[in-house]
Amino acid sequence: MIYFTRNMILNGFGLRNIPDEKVFPFTLELVENLPAISLTRPVTFLVGENGSGKSTLLEALAYAARVPTVGGISLEEDPLMEPARRLGKMMSLRFGEKTTAGFFVRAEDFLGFVKNILRSIAELDAEIQEIRDSWTGGDLERALATLKAERQGYTDRYTENFDGMSHGEGFLRFFNQRITGKGLYLIDEPEAALSPARQLSLIKIIMDAVKEKGSQFIIATHSPIIMAMPDAQILHFDSGTITGRHYTETDHYRLTKAFMEAPERYIEALNKPIY
Template sequence: MFLREVRIENKHLNTRQYPFSIPVIRNLESLTLNQPVTFFVGENGSGKSTLMEAIADKCGFNTAGGGRNNYYEIDAQTSALAHYVRLSWLPKVTNGFFLRAESFYHFASYLDTLDGGTGPYGGTSLHEQSHGEAFLSLFTNRFNKKAIYLLDEPEAALSPSRQFTLLRIIYDLTETGECQFIIATHSPILLGFPNATILSFDDEKIEEVRYEETDHYRLTKYFLNNRERFLEELFSDEE
């Protein structure tokens, strides 16, 4: 464990203005992290990525995706929330990575501009690999000990079987006691990681929930167990 607490200070601004127009962000004062793996879950627009980006910014990571030493301009900007965020570390680490699935293409392009930039990623351009293979190449070649990793929807390019591969990578890294993960996800597979903290961003505040209490688990389980009924209800013309 490295990052222990996230605090938001000086929230005296107009609450109608982004990012404090987001209820979760407006209502958040502090967030304690007490497990090596923490998940952010919630509906689109609930504030997960906004908080994740602010944490990445305060860690010194490229907000378009990357680590502290990855400099490229595409989509990179200072987080609107980062100015109000304070991080508490024990101890502080500078090594790590911010994976932003939506801008991973730009990170891969940036690597191609560097002399030997693909070396740490298996020696092959990430653009020459499938999307899922490129993600796993990043995880297996770039992720190592004594670091914090912020992953925003890493399942976006991963098949179910590849998600299990990612779970094993996370397990192996956290077993060393020298890695911490914060992951925003919609994947019921990733959320099943043992002993992880799951923080729900729904209902206008952040609350810890059990795996079985997440919509991701409940809806997926209901669909798999009642597929025909579920689809019949979904496609029904009745209000």
């Protein structure tokens, strides 16, 4: 079980005001109607259909909270994140506790993160080999000590065979290594990188981080497996509103359950003419 705690890092958020000039994302009905949201559990799920605004809101929260971005271009520099920056600048966050730990990550950014790690290791290998090839005297190992220690730091943290892992294996190892303390962790659709079994592994990592480190997570997801995490708060995005729902009341749970009970009925319906 996830143990409830009142000593949360982020207690809630809302909008200070909306600009008079109507530009995206302030044209979204969700943003125009955004209520003051209280976060009541260490794990909060943002759920809803594609286009409901949950990812935009999560990105804006990451910008407003000033948590670092993993893998891709930072939120401050990414030109595609301009809507998130606009919204983030208008947000008011209610912190229960300040922390510098945490991060924001999207599943698609993880590939960029892996490439950066492997590129750094490759550059260190090339530099070490160049020194070996050109060395003319003195203590070679002492000269290489700093570079080798830096390389060892990468492999100790992320494993020598990071590129040989599956996407899901690497994703889980990343979480195990980077959730290092009581921090605010914002994750967008982690299921994109994970099989159903690996999603259960992620649940275990998150539950342990909450219990042992006091971490807090806000996760946008479509996965009925991930959102089944016990004691989590579920915020449902629908028709420009955000409401709290129980797990079994979410569209994701209901549709998945109905489909698994009678998949042939749904497949047959796809073959029916639409007019």
